[in-house]
Amino acid sequence: MKKIVECVPNFSEGRNQATIDAIAAAIRDTPGCRLLDVDAGKSTNRTVYTFVGDPETVIEGALAAARVARELIDMRRHHGEHPRFGALDVCPFIPVTGVTMEECVTIAERFAERAATELQVPFYLYEAAARQDYRRALPDLRQGEYEGLPERLRDPRWRPDYGPAEFDPRWGITATGARMFLIAYNVNILGTANQAHRIALNLREAGRGEGQPGRLAKVKGMGWFVDEYHLAQVTVNLTDYRVTPIHVLFEEVKKEAALLGVGVTGSEVVGIVPLEALLLAANYYIEQEGLFVYEEEQKIRLAVERLGLNAVAPFKPRERIIEYIVAEPPEEPLASLSVRSFIEEIAARSSAPGGGSTSAAMAAMGVGLGAMVAKLTYGVRRFDAVQDQMKRAIPVLHDLTGRLIPMIDADTSAFNDYMDGLRLPKNTDEERRIRQAALEEGLKTAIRVPLTTMRLGDAAWEMLIEVARFGNPASRSDVQVGARALETGIWGAYQNVVINMEGIKDEEYRRQTLAEAGVLLQRAQHKCQEVLAIVDTRR
Structure with missing residues (x-):
């Protein structure tokens, strides 16, 4: 790392x-x-x-x-x-x-x-x-x-x-x-510096001094007037945003301001903020207001709006959230290809990408079809009676689709690790020992990836069944294709587990891994049939 x-x-x-x-x-x-x-x-x-x-x-x-x-x-x-x-x-x-x-x-x-x-x-x-x-x-x-x-x-x-x-x-x-990540955060007050400072004294951990602590832990703060904004601010450092999150400070300032009869008009983050801090705020407002928001981008937009982070200057998430700023493009050469190029790459005269990457792609598409049908059902008036079911299914299927896509490239990378082991020298006993250990570790990696594909795919079945039972019946063929694709993706991943297991000497590892893979395979077969049977009853 x-x-x-x-x-x-x-x-x-x-x-x-x-x-x-x-x-x-x-x-x-x-x-x-x-x-x-x-x-x-x-x-x-x-x-x-x-x-x-x-x-x-x-x-x-x-x-x-x-x-x-x-x-x-x-x-x-x-x-x-x-x-x-x-x-x-x-x-x-x-x-x-x-x-x-x-x-x-x-x-x-x-x-x-x-x-x-x-x-x-x-x-x-x-x-x-x-x-x-x-x-x-x-x-x-x-x-x-x-x-x-x-x-x-x-x-x-x-x-x-x-x-x-x-x-x-x-x-x-x-x-x-x-120190840990500190969030410098200001809440805008339509009042005086004195009023802002009174609020800060009531809230900051140190309060007004010995024997008069404030209400919020891990908060340092004061009040001031900012001439260029023509606003007073409660200015704080949140030294542990998990103890006192941004939204908690903001809402407490609003309560204090109301007692003084002054208005709160948004807030600002000084510098950079961790993604988790804004997601905590988004989840708070989602719960408080009974909203259904599951995509990260929309959650960030909600947090920015509710906290008024655009009040004094535009808040641009890609420039202000540290995880977004330092993120490097994912190394997904296969998943980033066009569909045509991906298929042509599979068809090329090379052993990778092969069945493992194809299985991961099929599983991802199968789960993705379930997510699509759920999203097409959600919000449609004639399906109001099943909105709760779709609200449960959409986040799960949406998330699993995204987590399965990287497995397409992970499988090929795992195979390359094994090939690197084959190229190691084997002239002496020590070199042969090192080479064998590298080969076995490479095989375990090559097993771990398709096994992860199976686990992720397995986690989608219950929600896919919900979509089959309550989703838009006009999309039943999409659910059927999704179930078959997911089953086939899990079946293909199982075959990759089995074939790579042939070179493993660790008997306990072999026994436990094959037992788990076998259970996941059987569940895929049974759950796929359950989905198809449900769809047939809704014709």
């Missing part, structure tokens, strides 16, 4: 476009770094950059940006709404894929050490990288902000983790560390 780390440096400059652009260019021009977002705020006088790369390149990107800030930002002239204490105020590293939190701690330490040495500026470590508990939370580190640094740095308890302990009036100090 490719290692991807997110870095979200916050610089104390949101008004000088030349400086903002120069920092962005430094990140963008770092080989291996991908700049995802630049979010500048004039009122806060702060710009949040979001970029990704592997563990090595994110360090280089952060260093490149820090070099520009060292040259162009002077904290002696900085004023803004947001708390701050350094030119590069914070620089967190966040694990995205294939990376642990511990690795991100190491990345933060390496970045701090290199930047402190090269730029001669001080660094604190915070969050997961903190070496003392009292330095873990950013608000504790920032207490007194930039103006309080001369006195604070004289206190031995607040010596920097890296770099000189003397106050640098031009730079201030930087906090770097590792």
Whole structure:
């Protein structure tokens, strides 16, 4: 799995476009770094950059940006709404894929050490990288902000983790560390900064101070007025969006605003947001409003609409959801072919793609036909009596169709793994042992893929029976073809399991796998006949 780390440096400059652009260019021009977002705020006088790369390149990107800030930002002239204490105020590293939190701690330490040495500026470590508990939370580190640094740095308890302990009036100090994905989120208030701050105090975890906690855990927040929007905002950091999701914060702000007699007009995400956070919001509104929405794209659209994420600027999912941004095109050379090209590829003088890929394609088409009939039945007035059945069937069949398609290419890839094993040398006992182990592992992979096809196909039968029983009878031939195609796809996958099992020496593995495959095959035969019998009774 490719290692991807997110870095979200916050610089104390949101008004000088030349400086903002120069920092962005430094990140963008770092080989291996991908700049995802630049979010500048004039009122806060702060710009949040979001970029990704592997563990090595994110360090280089952060260093490149820090070099520009060292040259162009002077904290002696900085004023803004947001708390701050350094030119590069914070620089967190966040694990995205294939990376642990511990690795991100190491990345933060390496970045701090290199930047402190090269730029001669001080660094604190915070969050997961903190070496003392009292330095873990950013608000504790920032207490007194930039103006309080001369006195604070004289206190031995607040010596920097890296770099000189003397106050640098031009730079201030930087906090770097590792943390989970933090969502910077603002809810728009048609009121004053004071009213927004009152709401934030009631909701944020710290509340109004000792003995007066707020209602929502893992929330840091305050209120301010944004001149360019001519709006007040409850501005929060959701430090664990699974504990307090976006939609929960939004709905709680609406309740608090209603008590004050002020309006809420949408919200905004600052920077990038995880897909899961918006899906959680979508599922909440689907349940609350009794909606039927099953496609991911429509769920995202619903969440954006209900949260008012387009209120101050267009929210473009492909540019704001991190999974969409970093996603690489799936390696599906067969599934991406036209139908003609796919058939011609099967017919070519080569052993792959063969029966396994064809079986997966047939199973996918069989399930897809069931999904089609269910969708054609749903929403039609004369089928109002069976809408509940279609609402149960559609998400299952839609999802399984999508999960079966990648099995077309997976089967060919598994076969190629086995062929790679055949090419290994076999001149010595050790080479023969290694080759045999590789061949057996290749065969197990070649078995696992068609067995997965069988399992996925098997999961479709109950809903396909529902479609046969309640779906539009004018589409009965589609249901019949779907059942036969699914049965044949499962039968073909079974044959691939059996033929690849011949080279397996592991007797326990053979017994368990063939037993499971046999059950799935028999169920396919029985369920197919059940579907066909139901359709016959509806002629």
